[in-house]
Amino acid sequence: MQQRSSSHWLRYLLRSIALGLVVAAVVIWVQPYISAWQASRAAPDQPVSFAKAVNRAAPAVVNIYSLSEVRGSYYNRRPNTVLRLGSGIIMDNVGHVLTAAHVVANVSSIQVALQDGRQTSAQVIGSDPVTDLAVLRIELDNLPVIPQDQQLRSSVGDVVLAIGNPLNLGQTITQGIISATGGRMGVINSHADLLQMDAVINEGASGGALVNSEGYLVGINNAQFRGPAGQGVEGIYFAVPYALAYEIMTKLIEEGEVVRxxxxxxxxxxxxxxxxxxxxxxxxxxxxxxxxxxxxxxxxxxxxxxxxxxxxxxxxxxxxxxxxxxxxxxxxxxxxxxxxxxxxxxxxxx
Missing domain, CATH: 2.30.42.10 (PDZ domain)
Incomplete structure (x- = not known):
């Protein structure tokens, strides 16, 4: 009788220990989830911010100032000097700057201003009128380079940020989403496979960077692309996709032109x-x-x-x-x- 009672208590004790170990294991396993849930409830809602993306990309977006001469009028035969505004993107640490071709077409001099206050002259390496892209070269050290991912492809609905110098107001950021990708037949010509978005692009922002929410370059902005009849449409803006722009840039650097x-x-x-x-x-x-x-x-x-x-x-x-x-x-x-x-x-x- 005493032996049976001892065996009963032993089984009870072992069962209690096993149950306690199971409960302890469950508590240890769920504790991180409980802590995270409590922290999320205790913390106030954080506003959505793209400051990290801007801080990564914006230093590599430059202001471009070019001078060109325009023929004078009948009453004043002297040519007039015209200042043209634009933006550009530092693509590598040797000083290649990608911009829109119309920003630097038929100009007498080009000045590039970095966001750190440095200014320098620039030389045109080559331009492509089909995609309206041009490559410049500047001679400066310690250049900020735009983040790039050659495997990156944009999708409709992606959030994008347009960085440039519209109307010479200084570097500004506009935000939007990609509305369409590829096949923009009739926008400029059928060679250009353009991104369409609603991030505002004004004069002076052409050649600036279109980046994603992580600061990676997805396109080169262009305020000159218009509809089939040459008209501008509010809320519809275009950019050359990064993959196409990179291909054109490489050909211009290596050969000076794009042969088609x-x-x-x-x-x-x-x-x-x-x-x-x-x-x-x-x-x-x-x-x-x-x-x-x-x-x-x-x-x-x-x-x-x-x-x-x-x-x-x-x-x-x-x-x-x-x-x-x-x-x-x-x-x-x-x-x-x-x-x-x-x-x-x-x-x-x-």
Whole structure:
């Protein structure tokens, strides 16, 4: 009887110890979550701030002042000197500055002002009228460089900050979201794959940085891009995406210009009678590679250099990236007949 009682108490004791250990383990496991919940309730709501992004990116955005001469009037034949405002972005520590081409086009001198108070002259390395981008070079040490991520791609809805010097008021920041990405046909020309956003871009802010909420460069702002009829629209602004701008910048630094292939066709929407993806030719430039190869209006291009073509953007990109002098086989439909011709790509003239 006594042995049975001792065994009962031993089991009770062991059960109590095991239960206590389980409870202790549970308390230890949930304690951090309880502490975090209590801290979040005790702390006041923090306002949303992009100060960290601005502090990372803004020092690398510079003010650009360029001087140009304009012909005088009938009554005053002396040329007038005009001050042009813009912004730029320091892209590396050797002094390459990316900006909008129209900011530094046909100017006699360029001055660059950094946010730390330093000023210096700048030299134009090269410019690209298609994307309206230009690269400058400045000779200064200890330069702030804009944060960059070559794998970064923007999405509709991303928060963006536009940094520049609008109207020479000093560096300012405007905030918005990306409204559309890519395929902005007719905005400036079909080569430029632009970002559309509602962050305000005024005169003087062209060439400035468009950064994300972490301060990484996502685009180069441009106040000159307009709608198809040349009109400006309130709340709709554009920037050249970083990936495209970086590609153009690299070519300008290495070669001094951007060489693009030229076919010489105007294109339109796919007709309803065509189920196969392709490009409808609506016109052919006189004495162009397309005309010399026998292409005509109403031809329907379905393949270039063995690559199926699904859209005008695809076809234009393929031609643009083809070196002048290259021969490409083009398959197309004319009426009910499928034909093939060979075109020799020439250099796009601006």
């Amino acid at each position: 292939g030229y076919l010489g066709v105007n294109t339109g929407d796919r007709p309803q009678t065509q189920q196969q993806p392709g490009i409808l030719v609506t016109g052919v430039d006189t004495n162009s590679p397309a005309e010399r190869a026998g292409l005509r209006a109403e031809d329907y291009i379905i393949e270039i250099a063995g690559e199926p073509i699904a859209s005008s953007q695809e076809g234009l990109a393929l031609i643009s990236n083809t070196a002048p002098g290259t021969e490409l086989e083009v398959r197309f439909i004319r009426g009910n007949e499928e034909l093939t011709t060979t075109v020799t790509i020439s250099k796009l003239r601006y």
